[in-house]
Every structure is written in C-alpha cells, then in structure tokens.
Amino acid sequence: MNTVGIKDVALRAGVSMATVSNVLNRPDKVAPGTRERVEEAIDVLGYVPNMVAQQLTGSRSSGMVGLVLFDVRNPFLSDIARGAEDLLHTAGQPVMLCNTDVLPEKEERYLKLLAQQNAAGALVTPADLSKGWLDGLRARGLRVVLLDNTDAHPEVCSVAVDDVAGADAAVTHLLARGHQRIAFVTGPMHMRQSRDRLAGSRRALERAGRPADALNVVETSAFTVDQGRRAGERLLTVSERASGVFCANDLLALGVMQTAFRAELRVPDDLAIVGYDDIHSAATAGVPLTSVHVGGYELGKAAAELLLDEDRPGHTHRRLVFPPRLIERRSS
C-alpha cells in the first residue's frame, strides 16, 4: 500500500531527487543518458507524481474548477456541464460537480469548499449574487465566470443567451408561415425569461409591420406542462382563435400540444406550435416540436474558455451573449 515517491525513483536511478524532478518538469535540462535511466526507474516502479504535494509547493494549482449549478438533471444545465467538462478536460483541469438547488446556503458551502481545495475557479449559475461572495472568492485567487445570469456585471466574465433574439426568430418564423393571429404563452412575467421573450416577439411583429395587439399574450403561473395545458384550453375557447402559438418554453408548448390533441386539432394544420429551449422531449413529442435551441453545450464550453483566459496576461472581463437558433420541426 505504500506509495512510491520521488525518493524511491531517485534511489533506484542512482540520482538525486532534484534530478528526478527535473526529468519530470524540465527534461531538456537533463543529460539524455540520465534522463533515460530515470525514466526507466519511473516505469519499473510505477511512479505517479503526487499532485497534492505539487500543489503545496505552489508551483501548480489543483486546476480544479467548480461547476456550481442549480441541478444537473436540468437538461440545459447538463448540456452546459458537458461542454465545460469537455473543454476543461483537454486543458487537464478536473471539474467538481456542485448542485445548489438555488439555495444560497448550499451555494455558499460549495464555494467555501472550493476555496479550501484551492480550486482554480468556478462556473456559477448564481443563486445569490448580492452577498459579495464574489470578492471573497477573488481574494482567494479563484476565477469566476457567471453562467446564464440575469444581467451584465462589469467585474466578472459571464455568458448568456440572447432571449430577445431567440423569441424574435420564433415569431418571425410563424409570420413567414403565414400566420395572422399569433398567441404568446409564457410563464410569470416577473421572470426575465418571460419579459425578454415577450420583447422579442413584439420586435418581430413590429418589424413585420403588424400592430402590437396582433399578439395574444397568455401568462401562466409557471413554466410547466400542466400550465401549458390550461393555457391551451384558454386559447381554444377564445373567439378569434390564433393559428400559431409561440410558447416561452418547451414544457408549455408540450402542454398546449396535448390540449390540441385532445381537442382533435391537427398540428400544425389547425394550430402551429413553436417552443423554446429545445429540450430533448421537443424532438420526441407526438408531433416533433419546432423550438429555439439555446446551445447549452457551446455555452458551457465558452464559459470554460473565459475562465481559462482569466489567467492570460491581457485579460479583460467580458460578457458573451449567444444567439439561439431556431430548429424547425413538424409542429409548425
């Protein structure tokens, strides 16, 4: 069970510890002959450098990057996680998974843990941005990049999605399909997602020269399938029924689709439906759902890149905004 250390290698190769260390870190500084001898000893003994000790000397950081997310089970977030992990893996930086459930105390606990492990940094979907923990982390030398956060923050890098553009694309698509009356089904209006996507929808209408009230806005209490079903019922009973509906997320859209099926409406002939987020279920819905794809994978990758970039000399904090892209499927 006793681990073999640099000392054992040195002994077997008949050189000093320093030389072994040099073979490992600056091979060119070592005469070819000795290098070979040392390398053989390493092989034979199966020596593996102890990273913990390396870190202690300060020469290396653990490279660990915290991935502080609400919940990996959220498909969008697991896409982000995967993108970040892929990029960091190629850079040799391990990733620590931290689920916060949007609870500030869990978030704080994790950030503290990261500091203790002296991690290289963290990618965070912030549950609680106010508390000035940002500075705390920075003081301990941690890099921070914010994921999909609400608003720009000048002192930190962040990545986000341009929801206005995404909604614009969705509604423009419906207009191009010839729909005259369009409905917009959304979640609570106090959420940024709702507001941005409404703004995008209006922008599309304006650009097409339609009156603003051509949009029938249906607000629900949550971004769920169930609320989508109810919104669908409301839509169908209205006198001048919309022929195309844009939903502020896929779950709402799937709910609307379920009501449409029950009412024996044909999608897309009787009712065209467009969702948002392009979750996995969108492609596998009863009628595959046209949706706005937000590219979590690329987002995660970009965030990781920003994090790595913080260590480079001329770094300035940036906010990357990703334009989402419409995936056309059979529902529209």
Next chain:
Amino acid sequence: MNTVGIKDVALRAGVSMATVSNVLNRPDKVAPGTRERVEEAIDVLGYVPNMVAQQLTGSRSSGMVGLVLFDVRNPFLSDIARGAEDLLHTAGQPVMLCNTDVLPEKEERYLKLLAQQNAAGALVTPADLSKGWLDGLRARGLRVVLLDNTDAHPEVCSVAVDDVAGADAAVTHLLARGHQRIAFVTGPMHMRQSRDRLAGSRRALERAGRPADALNVVETSAFTVDQGRRAGERLLTVSERASGVFCANDLLALGVMQTAFRAELRVPDDLAIVGYDDIHSAATAGVPLTSVHVGGYELGKAAAELLLDEDRPGHTHRRLVFPPRLIERRSS
C-alpha cells in the same frame, strides 16, 4: 492575495501553531479561555484551513469521489449523478465529474487522474472492465463501486436494475388491462437490456398462463425514436394487430406513439403503449406515457452509500439490485 495561515492565527492569538491546530481538531484538549481567543483570531483574520496541506500530512484524504459516467447528458445518468452527489455532499465528500463517452482511453485517463489526486474512490459505469484497472485503483487505495454494470463481479460492490422484473411488471400491467395480443418492441438483441426485458415479458405471459407465442417480438437496430416509428409501421400493417405494445425503452415507445398519431389511432383506446426508463419526455408526451421507472437517483445514492461503507470495519462486497416500478399514465 497572501493567504492567512495557521501561523498568522497563532501569532494574533498569542499561542503556538500546535494550539491553533488543536482548537480546530481537538477542541476539548484546549482550555476554554485560549480556545476562545484562538477562535476570535480565526474569525477576525478570516482564516480557512488549507486542505491541500492537511492532505499532505496524511491525516485526511481529499475525500474526492470520481463520478465516471458515459455522459451526464443522459437523463438516467444525470439522475444517478445527482443522487450520488447529494449523499456525498452530506458526508462532506466532493464529487469530480468524468465523462467517458464509453471510450476506454478517456476512462483510463480519468482514473489515473483520480489516483493522482488521491481521491477516496470512484463510482463507475465501466467502459472497459477487462483491463484489470480495478486492481490498479485498489492498490492505490481507491474504493470502487460499479454502476448499472452488466454482471456481478465478486470483488467489488455494484448497483444495478432488475430489468427482468421491470419488464414483467409492464407486461403484467397490459394483461391486467385486458389486452390479448401484445407486442414487444426492442432494440438489438445482443444487448443485455433487450434480452432481460424480453425474458421479463415472457415470464409475465407464462405466469398468466398464456402461450409464449402470444408475444409479437419486433426487433429494431437501435433504441431510438426513429426506429420506434418504423417498428410502429410494421406493427400496424400486421394482420392480427396487437392492442397493447410494450417497448424496451421510452424512445421506441414515443416513436410508436408518433406513428399511431399519424395513423389516427387513439391512444390508449386503439393502441395501449408502455415504455421503459421513464425519461422526462415520457410524462410530457402527446399522451403521457406509462413507463417503467428505474430510479436513477436512488441508484446513485445507494452506490455512494456502498462506497462510503467500504471504509467501515466489517465491509463485504455487495451487489444491490433495484426493482424498477411501473408509473401508470394515460397511454395504457
């Protein structure tokens, strides 16, 4: 930027480093007065113990546990990840996320990394079990628990799902609903999942006293929605059409459902459908899909528990097999 160390605390509290360490690790060994003084100094200076240094002394392990999965984006695996993370978090053990894409070389790289970080252990969906890396990890003191692996392995703990029982439950459910002719749509027969779920289906029929050929088996080339659609077409053209179909996974089931919709069949009245895995899309399908839920969250939690248990005195290696449970929804 200079981190405050135990030395600074000692200085400020007017005691030795050893005493500070004692306050932290064995508070009862320190006189109340001094303890208070030290604690105050810790607070004032905002001292946080450096775990790296702690590990180097050998008194603590990093506690890090590797989560070596095919891909977190797979909903089943992210459920597992979340379950494992939750349990390990309460135990104070951080989790390192490792996506292997079923590539032995990535797997190997990660396991090596875990060894270098001297992690406490790893939960692994093994891409390459043959290579005897298991012993390699063990030799370095890592605990290993296998996730959802094919077969029992006497020298290691593992968790798995009882697919035979799950399929049995699904078919029994269809029989109870009065379906006489039942179809079984599955993926490639060389995969364990296909074979186990077929075996379970047959078991259910036998127990109900039906002839074995009451089951119309449709094999496809992959567990995808697209293959499901094709299987659905085949099912509908057959002369004596099945009234109930059990699909070996939800994607196949959703594909079958799509063909049913296009053929203007009513689900479940004209065709009852049951899936397997209970992925998120199941609940949000056009008609919510009855499915067999495999409880990835609990699986992950159990695996983490087994891992922690390895350190306890009388540990023996175990294989935990979870019975899945049928979730009845409107499609059957």
Next chain:
DNA sequence: GGGCGTGATTGAAGCGTTACAATCGACCGA
C-alpha cells in the same frame, strides 16, 4: 518543602514535491 500527577501548551519533525543556489567536473583558451 519536596515530589508528583494532571492538564495545558509547545517545538520540531515530517508529509512529497519544487526551485534556487551551490557544487562538480570537463573542457577551453591563454
């Protein structure tokens, strides 16, 4: 008053590595 036991406190070694300054030895030109 001297010897002791007890609880509190401390000094210093050690964990496995890195990096810097010091040493070594061979070779060169004068």
Next chain:
DNA sequence: TCGGTCGATTGTAACGCTTCAATCACGCCC
C-alpha cells in the same frame, strides 16, 4: 598549467499543516 565557462547535478529550504513527545505551571499530598 591555471583560471574561467558552462552544462549537469545536487543539497536543502520552503509550502501549511498535524502530531507526538517534551515541557511547563500549578496545586496536592505526605
């Protein structure tokens, strides 16, 4: 032959903490 160079190699302090044996202070009992 001797100082001077230069590349290769090495001794060792340092990283921040834990731990154990050693020390200290104090009060008690004979």
